[in-house]
Amino acid sequence: MGGTTQTDGRRERSRRTAAKIVTAARRRFVENGYVETTVESIAEAACVSPQTVYYVFGTKPRLLDAALDATIAGDDQPVALIKRGWVDAVETATDAEGAVRAIAALAVAVLARVEPMLEVARRAASVPEVAAIYDETRRRRRLDQRQLVELLAGHGHLRDGLAVDDAADVVYALMSEELMVSLVTECGWSVERFGDWFADTLVAQLV
Incomplete structure (x- = not known):
């Protein structure tokens, strides 16, 4: 003992x-x-x-x-993002819009937190080891996002006719630090305004 x-x-x-x-x-x-x-x-x-x-x-x-x-x-x-407690909000959402907005809230929180570090890696991508880390980080993000889309599809939350592959591509394009930098850093939006717009846009695209 x-x-x-x-x-x-x-x-x-x-x-x-x-x-x-x-x-x-x-x-x-x-x-x-x-x-x-x-x-x-x-x-x-x-x-x-x-x-x-x-x-x-x-x-x-x-x-x-x-x-x-x-x-x-x-x-x-050491717990993967997709296995964390916030997924419960997606699992228990009673409607498609609520599930998508739960995902949007998480995405904005993560993007706001990680964007400065991703910029560090991007600027140092001439270092081969850093370039590999940056690429792997983006690859894992795309995989996590696809799992989220599959979760939505499993609960019947994607609009009729929207394939999982297409929805995953849309989520990957929208859920990016580049988009957040464009609207928050360059255009002067607040993170709250970006979060509202992002949630509305994701709902419009997926639901």
């Missing part, structure tokens, strides 16, 4: 250390860019040694990947 308690304690300390490093890395990457950010500066911000950063994450690209994952998820728990 004592050994199990000690092991659990070490795991929790390791988890907290990793989370602290990821938080510091995310802040430094957004402030200074990927290339300009050093492991030493991340370690200083996290109040750990550079050796600890390397021990936990191995390389700076792997740390960027971890920071992106944590930003998308909103925490450091």
Whole structure:
């Protein structure tokens, strides 16, 4: 019993250390860019040694990947976005519009959170490892979005005649950081206004 308690304690300390490093890395990457950010500066911000950063994450690209994952998820728990509790709002929606609006609310929250980190990766895409991370992040996002569309289709929430493939393409095009940057950053919309427009547009396209 004592050994199990000690092991659990070490795991929790390791988890907290990793989370602290990821938080510091995310802040430094957004402030200074990927290339300009050093492991030493991340370690200083996290109040750990550079050796600890390397021990936990191995390389700076792997740390960027971890920071992106944590930003998308909103925490450091290893649970896929599609398997999180918010899906209950889609599952229990009594009508198609309510289900689509639940998805839209999640999408806007995630986009607002992750857009700065995606911009970090995009700007550093000349680094091969970063380009691979950026591409994989977008690939996983498209897969998650298709699963959401399949969930809607399974509950009969897609409008008649709309194929899952076509709906998934529409969702991928609309649920993008580029669109949010265009309307919020460049056109000056508030995130709330963007969220309302996005939900209305998604309902119009899918329902």
